[in-house]
Amino acid sequence: MAEPTAASPPPRHRPGRTLTSRAVLVTCAVALVSVLVTAIVAVPLAVRGVERRDQEALAAQARLAAEVLRPRLETGRTADEERLIRQLDAQGVDAYLIRGGVAERPGLPPRVVRRVAEGRNVSTRRPLDGRRTLIEGRALPGGDGLVLTRSRPTAPWRQVVPSLWLPLLAGLAAGVAAGLLLARRLARPIRRAADAAARLRAGDRAVRVPVEPPDEVADLAYALNGLAAALATSEGRQREFLLSISHELRTPLTAIRGYAEALADGVIGPADAAGAGRTVLAEAQHLDRLVSDLLALARLEAADFPLEPVPVDLARLAADAGRTWADRCAAVGVPFRVEAPDAAVPAYTDPGRIRQVVDGLLENALRVVPPGAPVVLAVRPAGADPAGGVVEVRDGGPGLTDDDLAVAFERGALHQRYRGVRKVGSGLGLALAAGLVRRLGGEVAAGHAPEGGAAFTARLPPDPYLTRTSV
Numbered sequence: 001m002a003e004p005t006a007a008s009p010p011p012r013h014r015p016g017r018t019l020t021s022r023a024v025l026v027t028c029a030v031a032l033v034s035v036l037v038t039a040i041v042a043v044p045l046a047v048r049g050v051e052r053r054d055q056e057a058l059a060a061q062a063r064l065a066a067e068v069l070r071p072r073l074e075t076g077r078t079a080d081e082e083r084l085i086r087q088l089d090a091q092g093v094d095a096y097l098i099r100g101g102v103a104e105r106p107g108l109p110p111r112v113v114r115r116v117a118e119g120r121n122v123s124t125r126r127p128l129d130g131r132r133t134l135i136e137g138r139a140l141p142g143g144d145g146l147v148l149t150r151s152r153p154t155a156p157w158r159q160v161v162p163s164l165w166l167p168l169l170a171g172l173a174a175g176v177a178a179g180l181l182l183a184r185r186l187a188r189p190i191r192r193a194a195d196a197a198a199r200l201r202a203g204d205r206a207v208r209v210p211v212e213p214p215d216e217v218a219d220l221a222y223a224l225n226g227l228a229a230a231l232a233t234s235e236g237r238q239r240e241f242l243l244s245i246s247h248e249l250r251t252p253l254t255a256i257r258g259y260a261e262a263l264a265d266g267v268i269g270p271a272d273a274a275g276a277g278r279t280v281l282a283e284a285q286h287l288d289r290l291v292s293d294l295l296a297l298a299r300l301e302a303a304d305f306p307l308e309p310v311p312v313d314l315a316r317l318a319a320d321a322g323r324t325w326a327d328r329c330a331a332v333g334v335p336f337r338v339e340a341p342d343a344a345v346p347a348y349t350d351p352g353r354i355r356q357v358v359d360g361l362l363e364n365a366l367r368v369v370p371p372g373a374p375v376v377l378a379v380r381p382a383g384a385d386p387a388g389g390v391v392e393v394r395d396g397g398p399g400l401t402d403d404d405l406a407v408a409f410e411r412g413a414l415h416q417r418y419r420g421v422r423k424v425g426s427g428l429g430l431a432l433a434a435g436l437v438r439r440l441g442g443e444v445a446a447g448h449a450p451e452g453g454a455a456f457t458a459r460l461p462p463d464p465y466l467t468r469t470s471v
Contacts, residue, residue, distance in 0.1 A: 027179020028172075035172045051125070051134070058136045061093060062148045066138035069097070069146055088148065098145040108147055112137055116145035125152075189217040190413065196224050205232040249290065252283035290428070307350050307439060314354075314379040314389040315346040321358050322377060324368075333371035339378035347389035347460040349440050354460065357433045358391060361456050364429050366397035373397055374451050388442075388462040390428045394449035408446040408456075409434035410470060430456070 047311055056410035057159040065084060085095045097104045101117035109127065112135060117120050122137030132152040139145045192209060199207040209221040259276045268276050322338035348403045349355075358377065365375045373396030400408060407413040411431040430446075433456070437444040442460040449455035 001030065003097065021399050027182060028176050031175020033171050033177065034134045034175065038171065042049075051152065052280060054152070055123065055125070055136070057148050058093065058134050058148055061088065061091075061147060062136035062138045063422050066140060066146050066386070067146065070140055092150055094149045096147040096149070098147065101143040106397050108149075112147060116147060117143045119143075122147070166270040189220070189436070193220050193224055196228075200224075200228055200231065201437060205235065205314050207433075251285040252290075255283045256280050264334065272390075279415075307348050307353065309440060312347050312349050312351050312354065314347050314391060314460070315343070317355060318377055318379045318391070319353060321355065321362070325375075325377070329366060329375055334369055335372070335374045337374065337376055339380075342378065345379050345381055345389040346463055348463040349442070349460045353436050353440060354391065354458075356462070357436050357458060358393070360429045360433045361393035364456075365393055365453070369395045369397040369453065375452070376451065382459055382462075388460050390457060392455060392457045394451050394455040395453035396449070396451040397453035399448060400446065405446045405448075408454075409444065433458075 023437050026384070062433060065088070068084060071079060076374075081097070088095045093106070096108050098113060098116050101113070103113050109126060109128075112122050112124075112126075116137040116139050119139045121139055122135060125136050126133055126135055128135075128149060128151070134150045135147065137145060137147040189209075189212065196207045196209045207228055209224045211218050211221040211225075230434075259268070263273070263276060316338045318338050326336050362375065362377065371377055374394075375396075376392075376394040378390075378392040378394065380390050380392075382390050400414075404414060404417065409430050411428060414430070434444045437458045437460070440460065442458055445457045447455045447457065
């Protein structure tokens with residue numbers, strides 16, 4: 001799938017793909033499941049409640065009928081008995097009279113008849129003629145009694161469900177409404193964050209997202225606000241850096257163009273041509289170094305930046321660099337010395353790249369130190385063997401403040417601060433050196449030197465083979 005570009009329009013929202021719609025659907029599903037679970041639990045409870053209520057109503061009818069029939073059972077069936085039995089039958093209740101321990105008509109379980117004849121009341125549910133039946137028996141003196149029965153429907157839940165569907169439907173509607181409100185509440189800060197991100201993409205660095213609960217939304221707002229602030233700071237530094245670089249590029253180009261025009265116009269004669277050529281060459285070399293640093297910094301961020309780390313003796317590398325830089329320092333009256341142990345200082349790094357770092361740090365030091373102030377190249381083991389090695393360049397120049405040390409390896413930071421105050425380079429050398437050391441797996445730091453100036457320290461990793469064999 002093709003990646004959206006900065007100029008591509010925002011994707012269209014499709015039904016069911018937005019956070020709001022999904023939250024509503026999920027909440028509806030949860031509400032529906034809750035309603036179903038509630039129904040599964042409530043219907044049996046309601047059925048038992050209905051049966052208990054019917055049992056209690058039948059028991060009350062049995063007590064009343066027994067009180068009515070108590071003085072009449074001994075005299076045989078009377079008109080009052082017939083009227084009472086018809087009334088009960090109209091209510092769906094079958095009445096059985098027991099006289100002398102014998103039921104007037106069949107249909108009752110013998111056990112029920114026996115218990116009533118023995119003078120004990122009966123309250124139970126039993127199947128009669130294959131139907132679930134409520135049975136209430138009341139004992140009367142002399143082995144007489146009355147038993148009332150009422151058949152229960154085969155599907156009692158049908159009586160309960162019609163009374164439950166309305167509250168269940170109300171619960172489902174409440175769940176849907178709550179889901180809609182919750183979805184809108186959740187989607188609002190996300191939509192706001194998306195709008196802020198779109199404004200950031202459009203170049204608005206003043207955009208800020210209000211920080212509000214819950215914590216996850218607040219974290220998102222903090223992150224976007226921090227991103228906006230970081231982008232504003234980064235772009236500000238980039239503008240300053242580009243302005244600085246444009247000035248640095250313009251200076252040698254102006255000199256080269258001026259001498260070229262003078263040569264073309266014949267202003268410079270043959271006697272001065274050699275001096276003009278040397279000036280043009282020096283400015284061209286400065287321009288070449290600047291362009292090379294820019295290209296190196298740009299390539300340093302690429303994943304395919306070429307590195308060939310191998311076991312390196314830093315003491316030998318320092319000795320080789322010392323022979324080159326001793327003459328250059330002596331030519332401008334700067335004492336130069338190398339501090340290295342007699343034993344080897346092993347590290348695992350790219351010798352060409354680390355030599356580039358050393359040359360860049362020494363050139364930076366030589367640029368700022370006055371005649372007579374020292375420049376020192378020191379190497380030492382980083383700690384217990386094998387812990388890698390340390391390369392350090394110190395100088396006796398004007399040094400750096402604590403604020404300078406905090407931004408020493410940022411592109412153009414020191415150049416911007418000290419341009420016009422002291423001799424400065426392109427503002428890229430320290431950034432390039434720090435980037436190379438970090439790409440090589442090392443650490444770089446800036447500090448104060450005992451010689452009075454600045455100290456730049458690169459800590460390089462050990463040889464992995466030595467590390468494995470020492471374990």
